[in-house]
Amino acid sequence: MGRSTPPFAASKTLLQPLRLSVLLATIVLILSLGFLAYTAWRSANSLHPLEETGHQIYMLQQADLAITKILASTFDHDISPDDPAIAKVRDTLNEVLQDGGNLDPTTPKKVALAQQYLTAPMAQPRIDLVQALSLTRQVVALESGLQHAAIKDARSSAQTEFTVAASALVITPFAFIILMFWINKRSFQSIKRLSALLNTVGTSQFTEVKSPPQNDPFALFYTHYNEMVRRLNDLAAEAQNHTDNLEGQIRTASETLLRQQAELENGAKLAAIGEFSARLAHELRNPISGISAALHNMEVELSDPEQQERVTLITEELDRVTRLLNSLLAHAPHDHEVPVETSTQRLFGDILRLFAYRLPDSITLTSEIHDATVSLPRDTTRQILLNLLKNSAEAIADQNATISVTVTTTDDTVTLIVTDTGPGYPDALLESGIRPFRTYKPSGTGLGLSVVQRMVEAIGGEIYIDRAQQGGALTKVIIPAHTPANK
Missing domain, CATH: 3.30.565.10 (Histidine kinase-like ATPase, C-terminal domain)
Structure with a gap:
């Protein structure tokens, strides 16, 4: 007999489609969550530079406002380079340089130049303040423009990410449903094929599976099924041979029985004929003896050799008949x-x-x-x-x-x-x-x-x-x- 399939192997084969479905569902869920996490992380990272740039623009605007106030308050008198207000502006610009949240690569150089205009000795404090104010406003304008462009890009990226995420949320379930439908269809086809094979076994039509699909979840079952079919075919052939032998023996026994019955009937008929023959022999012996004696006399009296020969032959045959009749009467038909x-x-x-x-x-x-x-x-x-x-x-x-x-x-x-x-x-x-x-x-x-x-x-x-x-x-x-x- 072929090898039997262990119960755990059969369970593993039957649960394979379910396990594959669960695995695919898990993979799809992880990919969806990973994509959402990636979009959230990307959005968060895109906002961080904007936050630093906003803080830098805010400090530049504060420096711009402070310089404007200094120029307005000292419009009618000279400006001292050691004015605390100017020192505060220098500190603000220095903080801008240290934060490094600029979007334009020329911003640090311009901020450093504006800081130099506000550093003693100031040959012409009013002009230096105007130069520092001009540079500060240029930097604010550039950074604001770049910030606006970055915000616009971030908004566009966020919109794209939202569209992709929404599409993924809509398409993924449908794709998963189609995938599950394909898996189930493939699994049910295998079960249907296996059911058809079992039906052929039920009708004693033992046909092997030719070249079973290697990716079929029941491929192992087909191997054992072919082994079972070969064994069943051998057993069917043995049973047919045994049946033929039995039929031959029955036929031979029937023929022997019929022949023996015919022989018995023939024996009975022969026995009846023997009894009748014995009675007939008894009745025929006396007249044949008389005929034989008369023929012997004729044989002596005839002078024609040819006629004498004929009578002699007849006499011998009558003598033989007489011996046969005597044998019948003696009840010795089998005596040699x-x-x-x-x-x-x-x-x-x-x-x-x-x-x-x-x-x-x-x-x-x-x-x-x-x-x-x-x-x-x-x-x-x-x-x-x-x-x-x-x-x-x-x-x-x-x-x-x-x-x-x-x-x-x-x-x-x-x-x-x-x-x-x-x-x-x-x-x-x-x-x-x-x-x-x-x-x-x-x-x-x-x-x-x-x-x-x-x-x-x-x-x-x-x-x-x-x-x-x-x-x-x-x-x-x-x-x-x-x-x-x-x-």
């Missing part, structure tokens, strides 16, 4: 026939000659038999071949066709192949194999091939059905046999 030595040419050739008499002219019977002396269950082998020939003839019916029989031998087997050019075995039979009571003929019983199969298996042989190269049926029977050298 004792192998006997025989010639393959005689064994299979006799059956082919006998069966050829009952074929219509439209069917041609051909054979290719490898002649050898072998030890095998003779009667069962003859019955197998006879049944296969009978099945081919019934399938061909009245059509023009050929039945071919091929017999080959090895040291321990005899291979019998019967082919025809008829309609061939149905596809359903080739797919499902030989089953008792399953027939594809309109008037069939479904026991022909089944009986052959039972006889072949009873003697330890094998049977195969397929399509012949000519398109008809092909039946291959392999029978265990021994040559005299390998007995």
Whole structure:
């Protein structure tokens, strides 16, 4: 399983938008307060020089007034340089120089020059007072003009600062609201995206998040979500495989159960047929014995060799039928026939000659038999071949066709192949194999091939059905046999 997200990490991720909003609000508030503080400080600093300049102008005006009074009071007599009033003016000018609150850089020089005019020895006191008064008034005029300009600039700056501050107070809340709206929208988009992903999990549609945004507050959740999706996909695949295996096992068990049920039904039918066969054998044995005895008499009395051979073949077949009936009556259908030595040419050739008499002219019977002396269950082998020939003839019916029989031998087997050019075995039979009571003929019983199969298996042989190269049926029977050298 993937790593689980710690609770504190999830809380941190969920609170990240709120923390960012609070941080931005704090920053905006600090910037606003800082700007207001800066404007107040700047206004205060701009007023301080004006305050000093006003004080300097006031003292210059006092000096101007004092000089004017001195000139007015001494209009009719001489002025003494040591007059206390003049000394007071000099002190005032000296204080102006020491304060240094001037706006014009030439003010200190002019004030110092006016002070010199008022310092003894004064050659012409009245003229010196007039010069000092003129300089003082020049300085007052210059400083007043500069003060007025500075006040005007300060007022303009204050107006600008007020406008900026008012605009900031109006714009900042709107900007903050827009910023908060953007943050909330971005956060809600992330929550919406996460909700959609959880909905896909609820509908068992496990889809990974491809390239999640790195700046998304839920980026960590997407990583764990992808790990969870991969694990869920693995579990879903395992569950599907388990389900498929269970379905396969159930299907196999059902097929086995149906096959066993069919075999039980077939067994019951075979048991009923066996009982019926035993009764029928009991009823048929006596008349067949009489027919066999009559044929033996005819065999002795006939002089024509060809007719005598036919009767001999019929007699042998009746003897075989009698042995089969005796086997049924002895309740020993599973007793294995004792192998006997025989010639393959005689064994299979006799059956082919006998069966050829009952074929219509439209069917041609051909054979290719490898002649050898072998030890095998003779009667069962003859019955197998006879049944296969009978099945081919019934399938061909009245059509023009050929039945071919091929017999080959090895040291321990005899291979019998019967082919025809008829309609061939149905596809359903080739797919499902030989089953008792399953027939594809309109008037069939479904026991022909089944009986052959039972006889072949009873003697330890094998049977195969397929399509012949000519398109008809092909039946291959392999029978265990021994040559005299390998007995």
